[in-house]
Amino acid sequence: MTLPRFKRILLKLSGEVLMGDGKVSIDPATTARVAGEIAAAQAAGFELCLVVGGGNIFRGLAAAARGFDRTSADYMGMLATVMNALAVQNALEQIGVETRVQSAIPMPSVCEPYIRRRAVRHMEKGRIVIFAAGTGNPFFTTDSAAALRAAEMGCDALFKGTSVDGVYDADPKKVETATRYDTVSFNQVLSDDLKVMDASAVALCRDNNIPIVVFNIREQGNLARVLAGEGTATIVGN
Numbered sequence: 001m002t003l004p005r006f007k008r009i010l011l012k013l014s015g016e017v018l019m020g021d022g023k024v025s026i027d028p029a030t031t032a033r034v035a036g037e038i039a040a041a042q043a044a045g046f047e048l049c050l051v052v053g054g055g056n057i058f059r060g061l062a063a064a065a066r067g068f069d070r071t072s073a074d075y076m077g078m079l080a081t082v083m084n085a086l087a088v089q090n091a092l093e094q095i096g097v098e099t100r101v102q103s104a105i106p107m108p109s110v111c112e113p114y115i116r117r118r119a120v121r122h123m124e125k126g127r128i129v130i131f132a133a134g135t136g137n138p139f140f141t142t143d144s145a146a147a148l149r150a151a152e153m154g155c156d157a158l159f160k161g162t163s164v165d166g167v168y169d170a171d172p173k174k175v176e177t178a179t180r181y182d183t184v185s186f187n188q189v190l191s192d193d194l195k196v197m198d199a200s201a202v203a204l205c206r207d208n209n210i211p212i213v214v215f216n217i218r219e220q221g222n223l224a225r226v227l228a229g230e231g232t233a234t235i236v237g238n
């Protein structure tokens with residue numbers, strides 16, 4: 001895999017990955033392991049900001065399918081991402097990395113509200129900013145929040161750390177013969193309806209020329225490998 005040179009990166013962390021082997025919603029050892037990899041990436045010279053998903057705790061769409069009101073369920077999902085953001089913040093600060101959590105839904109007793117210029121300033125001071133509560137709007141996901149914040153923060157790329165090692169021509173968890181792409185265009189992801197990320201996130205990255213790198217963050221050491229252009233991943237670009 002040949003990666004262009006990236007400096008400022010938005011890392012979207014899957015909520016589900018924080019579960020580790022799945023016995024608890026937030027597994028401290030897994031969260032600490034991921035935090036260690038993020039700290040190492042920062043030490044290697046990358047400027048990082050994070051969006052954390054909420055799939056380990058609550059997904060609005062799934063809850064709506066079980067009878068919940070969709071908008072209430074989505075707000076619950078956004079609150080779940082705040083819990084995950086605090087868990088990742090805690091793990092990073094335990095190893096001496098300065099962080100700030102900014103929430104798209106203001107909750108000043110818990111963390112800062114999202115203020116773009118303030119987030120930029122934090123990054124200039126070497127802090128890792130963790131964006132919580134998604135976009136603050138129902139009917140979206142944290143993939144869209146990641147694309148939005150990546151554009152706002154002037155990131156060179158969006159890295160989606162998830163539980164699959166790239167984009168396939170079909171969902172690899174459902175289709176055994178699915179084939180992984182090394183590179184694929186935004187338009188193909190959209191026209192083939194490849195569901196690794198939601199369409200609004202893909203379109204926003206396409207329109208702002210922000211490449212998406214999809215990789216498996218469950219595998220130890222993979223963030224560093226992928227950042228070095230060595231690991232297995234798919235680059236989605238124009």
Ligand SMILES: Nc1ncnc2c1ncn2[C@@H]1O[C@H](COP(=O)(O)OP(=O)(O)OP(=O)(O)O)[C@@H](O)[C@H]1O
Binds near residue numbers: 054056142143196
């Ligand atoms: N064409 C495809 N290629 C790769 N993965 C796909 C594809 N279609 C569907 N998927 C699924 O997309 C999932 C990753 O995205 P998903 O939105 O479910 O999770 P996430 O964003 O990583 O995290 P979370 O919602 O837990 O925070 C994978 O688990 C995979 O099964």
Ligand SMILES: O=c1ccn([C@@H]2O[C@H](COP(=O)(O)O)[C@@H](O)[C@H]2O)c(=O)[nH]1
Binds near residue numbers: 052074079139141144
């Ligand atoms: O902008 C957003 C972001 C998220 N949500 C809700 O939160 C959950 C959890 O996020 P995931 O991206 O699925 O991990 C999501 O299912 C939505 O219900 C939202 O409404 N708006």
